[in-house]
Amino acid sequence: MRATVMFEAGDVRIENVPDPKIIEPTDAIISVTRACICGSDLWPYKNMERTETSRVMGHEAIGVVEDVGAEVRTIKRGDLVIMPFAFSDGTCEFCHDGLQTSCVHGGFFGTMETAGAQAEAVRIPQADGTLFRLEVEKENELMPSLLTLSDVMGTGHHAAATAKVGPGKKVAVVGDGAVGLCGVIAARRLGAEQIILLGRHADRIALAKEFGATDVVSERGDEAVERAHELTGGSGVHSVLECVGLDQSMETAIKIARPGGAVGRVGVPQHESMPASEPAFYNNITVSGGPAPVRAYIEELLPDVLEGKIQPGRVLDRTVGLDGVPDGYRAMNERKAIKVMVRP
Numbered sequence: 001m002r003a004t005v006m007f008e009a010g011d012v013r014i015e016n017v018p019d020p021k022i023i024e025p026t027d028a029i030i031s032v033t034r035a036c037i038c039g040s041d042l043w044p045y046k047n048m049e050r051t052e053t054s055r056v057m058g059h060e061a062i063g064v065v066e067d068v069g070a071e072v073r074t075i076k077r078g079d080l081v082i083m084p085f086a087f088s089d090g091t092c093e094f095c096h097d098g099l100q101t102s103c104v105h106g107g108f109f110g111t112m113e114t115a116g117a118q119a120e121a122v123r124i125p126q127a128d129g130t131l132f133r134l135e136v137e138k139e140n141e142l143m144p145s146l147l148t149l150s151d152v153m154g155t156g157h158h159a160a161a162t163a164k165v166g167p168g169k170k171v172a173v174v175g176d177g178a179v180g181l182c183g184v185i186a187a188r189r190l191g192a193e194q195i196i197l198l199g200r201h202a203d204r205i206a207l208a209k210e211f212g213a214t215d216v217v218s219e220r221g222d223e224a225v226e227r228a229h230e231l232t233g234g235s236g237v238h239s240v241l242e243c244v245g246l247d248q249s250m251e252t253a254i255k256i257a258r259p260g261g262a263v264g265r266v267g268v269p270q271h272e273s274m275p276a277s278e279p280a281f282y283n284n285i286t287v288s289g290g291p292a293p294v295r296a297y298i299e300e301l302l303p304d305v306l307e308g309k310i311q312p313g314r315v316l317d318r319t320v321g322l323d324g325v326p327d328g329y330r331a332m333n334e335r336k337a338i339k340v341m342v343r344p
């Protein structure tokens, strides 16, 4: 089959690779009908060193189940399913806690260990716990929004949930990428009164306003902190959704939180230590977040997608076939596309 293979930074190609096969009796194989390129795929695209093993990319997909292992009980051939970016057994203590990204039998797609979904097909470990069956037609117009439940919408929701967004709260969203935009949707959905987007790209700002952003801060660093305080009567926001992962964005996130506020971080941190430890301490800021257990959130978010109350699929502003995937990476890296949908 054909798949997207990353060899090193800047070198991503469509290659012929062996077809995925059932290895464990708990596996399933799905043919991919929709996948996407993620902002987090841009980190290896920028930094990956050449290694012995190349990496089949992609961790967000919708597909049709083609085969299941002998111990798969709830998923069957022909099912249309969402593949969340992490696999999980659905039965361990952390899965029961709704934290599937910490599953004791879990892992992540599109890594060196587990092949990803920017491909014609993909092997799904722990199929019963991982896959979410959809009861809609394969070519439903809601497909882009349903696809975001595999990562970005669930991740934006996780940022909002861990930042304790609720009715009447003042909220800031740091980052205007696909996750930040979904964070705006999530904050609005959870009843935030004020939603300040920190971003600089005109097209993304326009979309954020449609999603419910009430204010925009395009400054950076101390100026951004000052501006956010001005917009909140001097006190800062209750909840900050950190959707970037860089030191500067984390520092800004902590400094714009009001005393007693919370930061929900979903941007993959690019450094070991956490910045702004001192203001976080003196202002009693809760710093939370991490890899989103999107599998846990599908049930909560799905009805709003099916009813058209939220339209996170609008962040997918370009569609390519497999051959167009390398161009898709380039477009996202150059900020010419917010997020690229792949139709293998």
Ligand SMILES: [Zn+2]
Residues within 6 Å of the ligand: 088, 089, 090, 091, 092, 093, 094, 095, 096, 100, 102, 103, 104, 105, 106
């Ligand atoms: Zn588990």
